[in-house]
Amino acid sequence: KMDGDKIKVYVSFYGHWSDSDWQISGGNSNDPEEIRFDMPVVYDKDQGNTIRKVELILTYPQIDDDCQDVTPGEGNNCRNKLDIYAYNEEDEEARNTSETPLENRDYDDCDDDNDCLQLLLSSYMFTETESTFGDGEWVVAIHNEKLNDQKIESFVIILHYK
Numbered sequence: 001k002m003d004g005d006k007i008k009v010y011v012s013f014y015g016h017w018s019d020s021d022w023q024i025s026g027g028n029s030n031d032p033e034e035i036r037f038d039m040p041v042v043y044d045k046d047q048g049n050t051i052r053k054v055e056l057i058l059t060y061p062q063i064d065d066d067c068q069d070v071t072p073g074e075g076n077n078c079r080n081k082l083d084i085y086a087y088n089e090e091d092e093e094a095r096n097t098s099e100t101p102l103e104n105r106d107y108d109d110c111d112d113d114n115d116c117l118q119l120l121l122s123s124y125m126f127t128e129t130e131s132t133f134g135d136g137e138w139v140v141a142i143h144n145e146k147l148n149d150q151k152i153e154s155f156v157i158i159l160h161y162k
Helices: none
Strands: 013-018 033-041 049-061 082-087 093-096 114-122 136-144 154-161
Touching: 033 049, 033 154, 049 082, 049 136, 082 114, 093 114
Parallel strands: none
Antiparallel strands: 013 154, 033 136, 049 114, 049 154, 082 093, 082 136
């Protein structure tokens, strides 16, 4: 936006992590394992430096390739399940993907052998109200409640500013 001699530049961020050997250790529902990423978020309408949305995308294999299925019947204890969690500056849980059913983990062009999750955080979530979480030093995490280690194909963080 041009205004005389002033030019406003909005800087967004795209972070992509992937590694063929990347994995998350096992945890359980009472003590999940997490890989945490710091994510500074600014919501400042007066200065015009305002987060528009945050996109988080996680891709991981559906089946643990070094696991033995010992579950009798239809279930499979080798079926992976990872989630994305977002925490505000006070470490309050703001959102997560834990309620997304396994059969709906097919975001975008997801390979049939993988699960692909997206978690969107809108700008409203970063405002200061009774029901929102404010801006500041947020943390996003890959979350594992299963006992076995799980491979991670990739994790993407996109911060869109306006």
